[in-house]
Amino acid sequence: MNDGDLNRALRTSEASNLDPQLEQPMLALAKLALLADLTGVGRERFPDYLPGHRPTRVYQEARVQAGVARRVNAVTVEAHLLWAAKSPDGEYVERQTAIVRLQHVGQSWVPIRS
Template identity: 30%
Template sequence: MTTPPRSPRLLVLSTVVLAVCGVALLAVPHGQEQAAPGSSPVSVTGVPSPAAAAPSVIAPTVAAAPSKPRAASPSPVVPSALPPHGEGVAGDRAVQQSLEAAWPADLPADDERELLATGRSLLRADATGIGREKWPELFPHSPAVAPAFAAARFRIQAAIARQDGRPNQAVVHLVWAGTDRGGTFTDLRITDWHFTHTVKKGAPTWTPQPHT
């Protein structure tokens, strides 16, 4: 089968189309590609912009430095729970244990016994008037001054004897209960008697100091 000759008109049209395509291709700058939809544009010259060339600076995450440890301070001694007011004799043991836990013993046993015996007697004499004649220098106005508490309702709940700053000084710390002349009962009262270690008649002893 013989192919019919192409029309000169069709050849001219094809030549025009090819020429237009060639011009369009020449108009596109060398090395530029059309960016795909959604992709970031690429620099025409291939040289990154200053913003792109500079590395991104990220502030380093600084962990909070631990606070400087404070100087170790003596931890307060936590005594055992005190009994409620009005507990009576049943609560005295807890008071005694609280004192001993708060102030550990620091005196020789013989000195502690002497101080406790004298301290208890002094407190009873001061509160009830009983035995004041033993210490006329401490109670010069007795018996003119009436006792503030009734002897029948007086009770020492707890007592300890400890050093008082220096080896030759001591303090007897007493907790007690009593009913005053107005009939009011109060427990967990606190009284301190201070002593100085002296020598009397050639024998060392603990001498009570007047209340100031």
């Protein structure tokens, strides 16, 4: 199943309750935070979400295969993501799941640890 098929299947099983104009930036932010966590690249952009130093074991060739974002409450959105990458052990993994929570703080959205 290719990424487009995975995305369609995810969105069919778990539809978004957000306007597409809000969902797309939420997914983009969640993807950046997840990829920074997996690869170590861009961690400095999310100091509260990814505190500390670069991880010693990082994934290579990481990509988000599919995603859908849903509003939890007035200030919280959860992005449900499927991702693939080469593990630190060299094994290729795909269809891994992650949930990145985003919270509206001031005038912007930021990823938060729950």
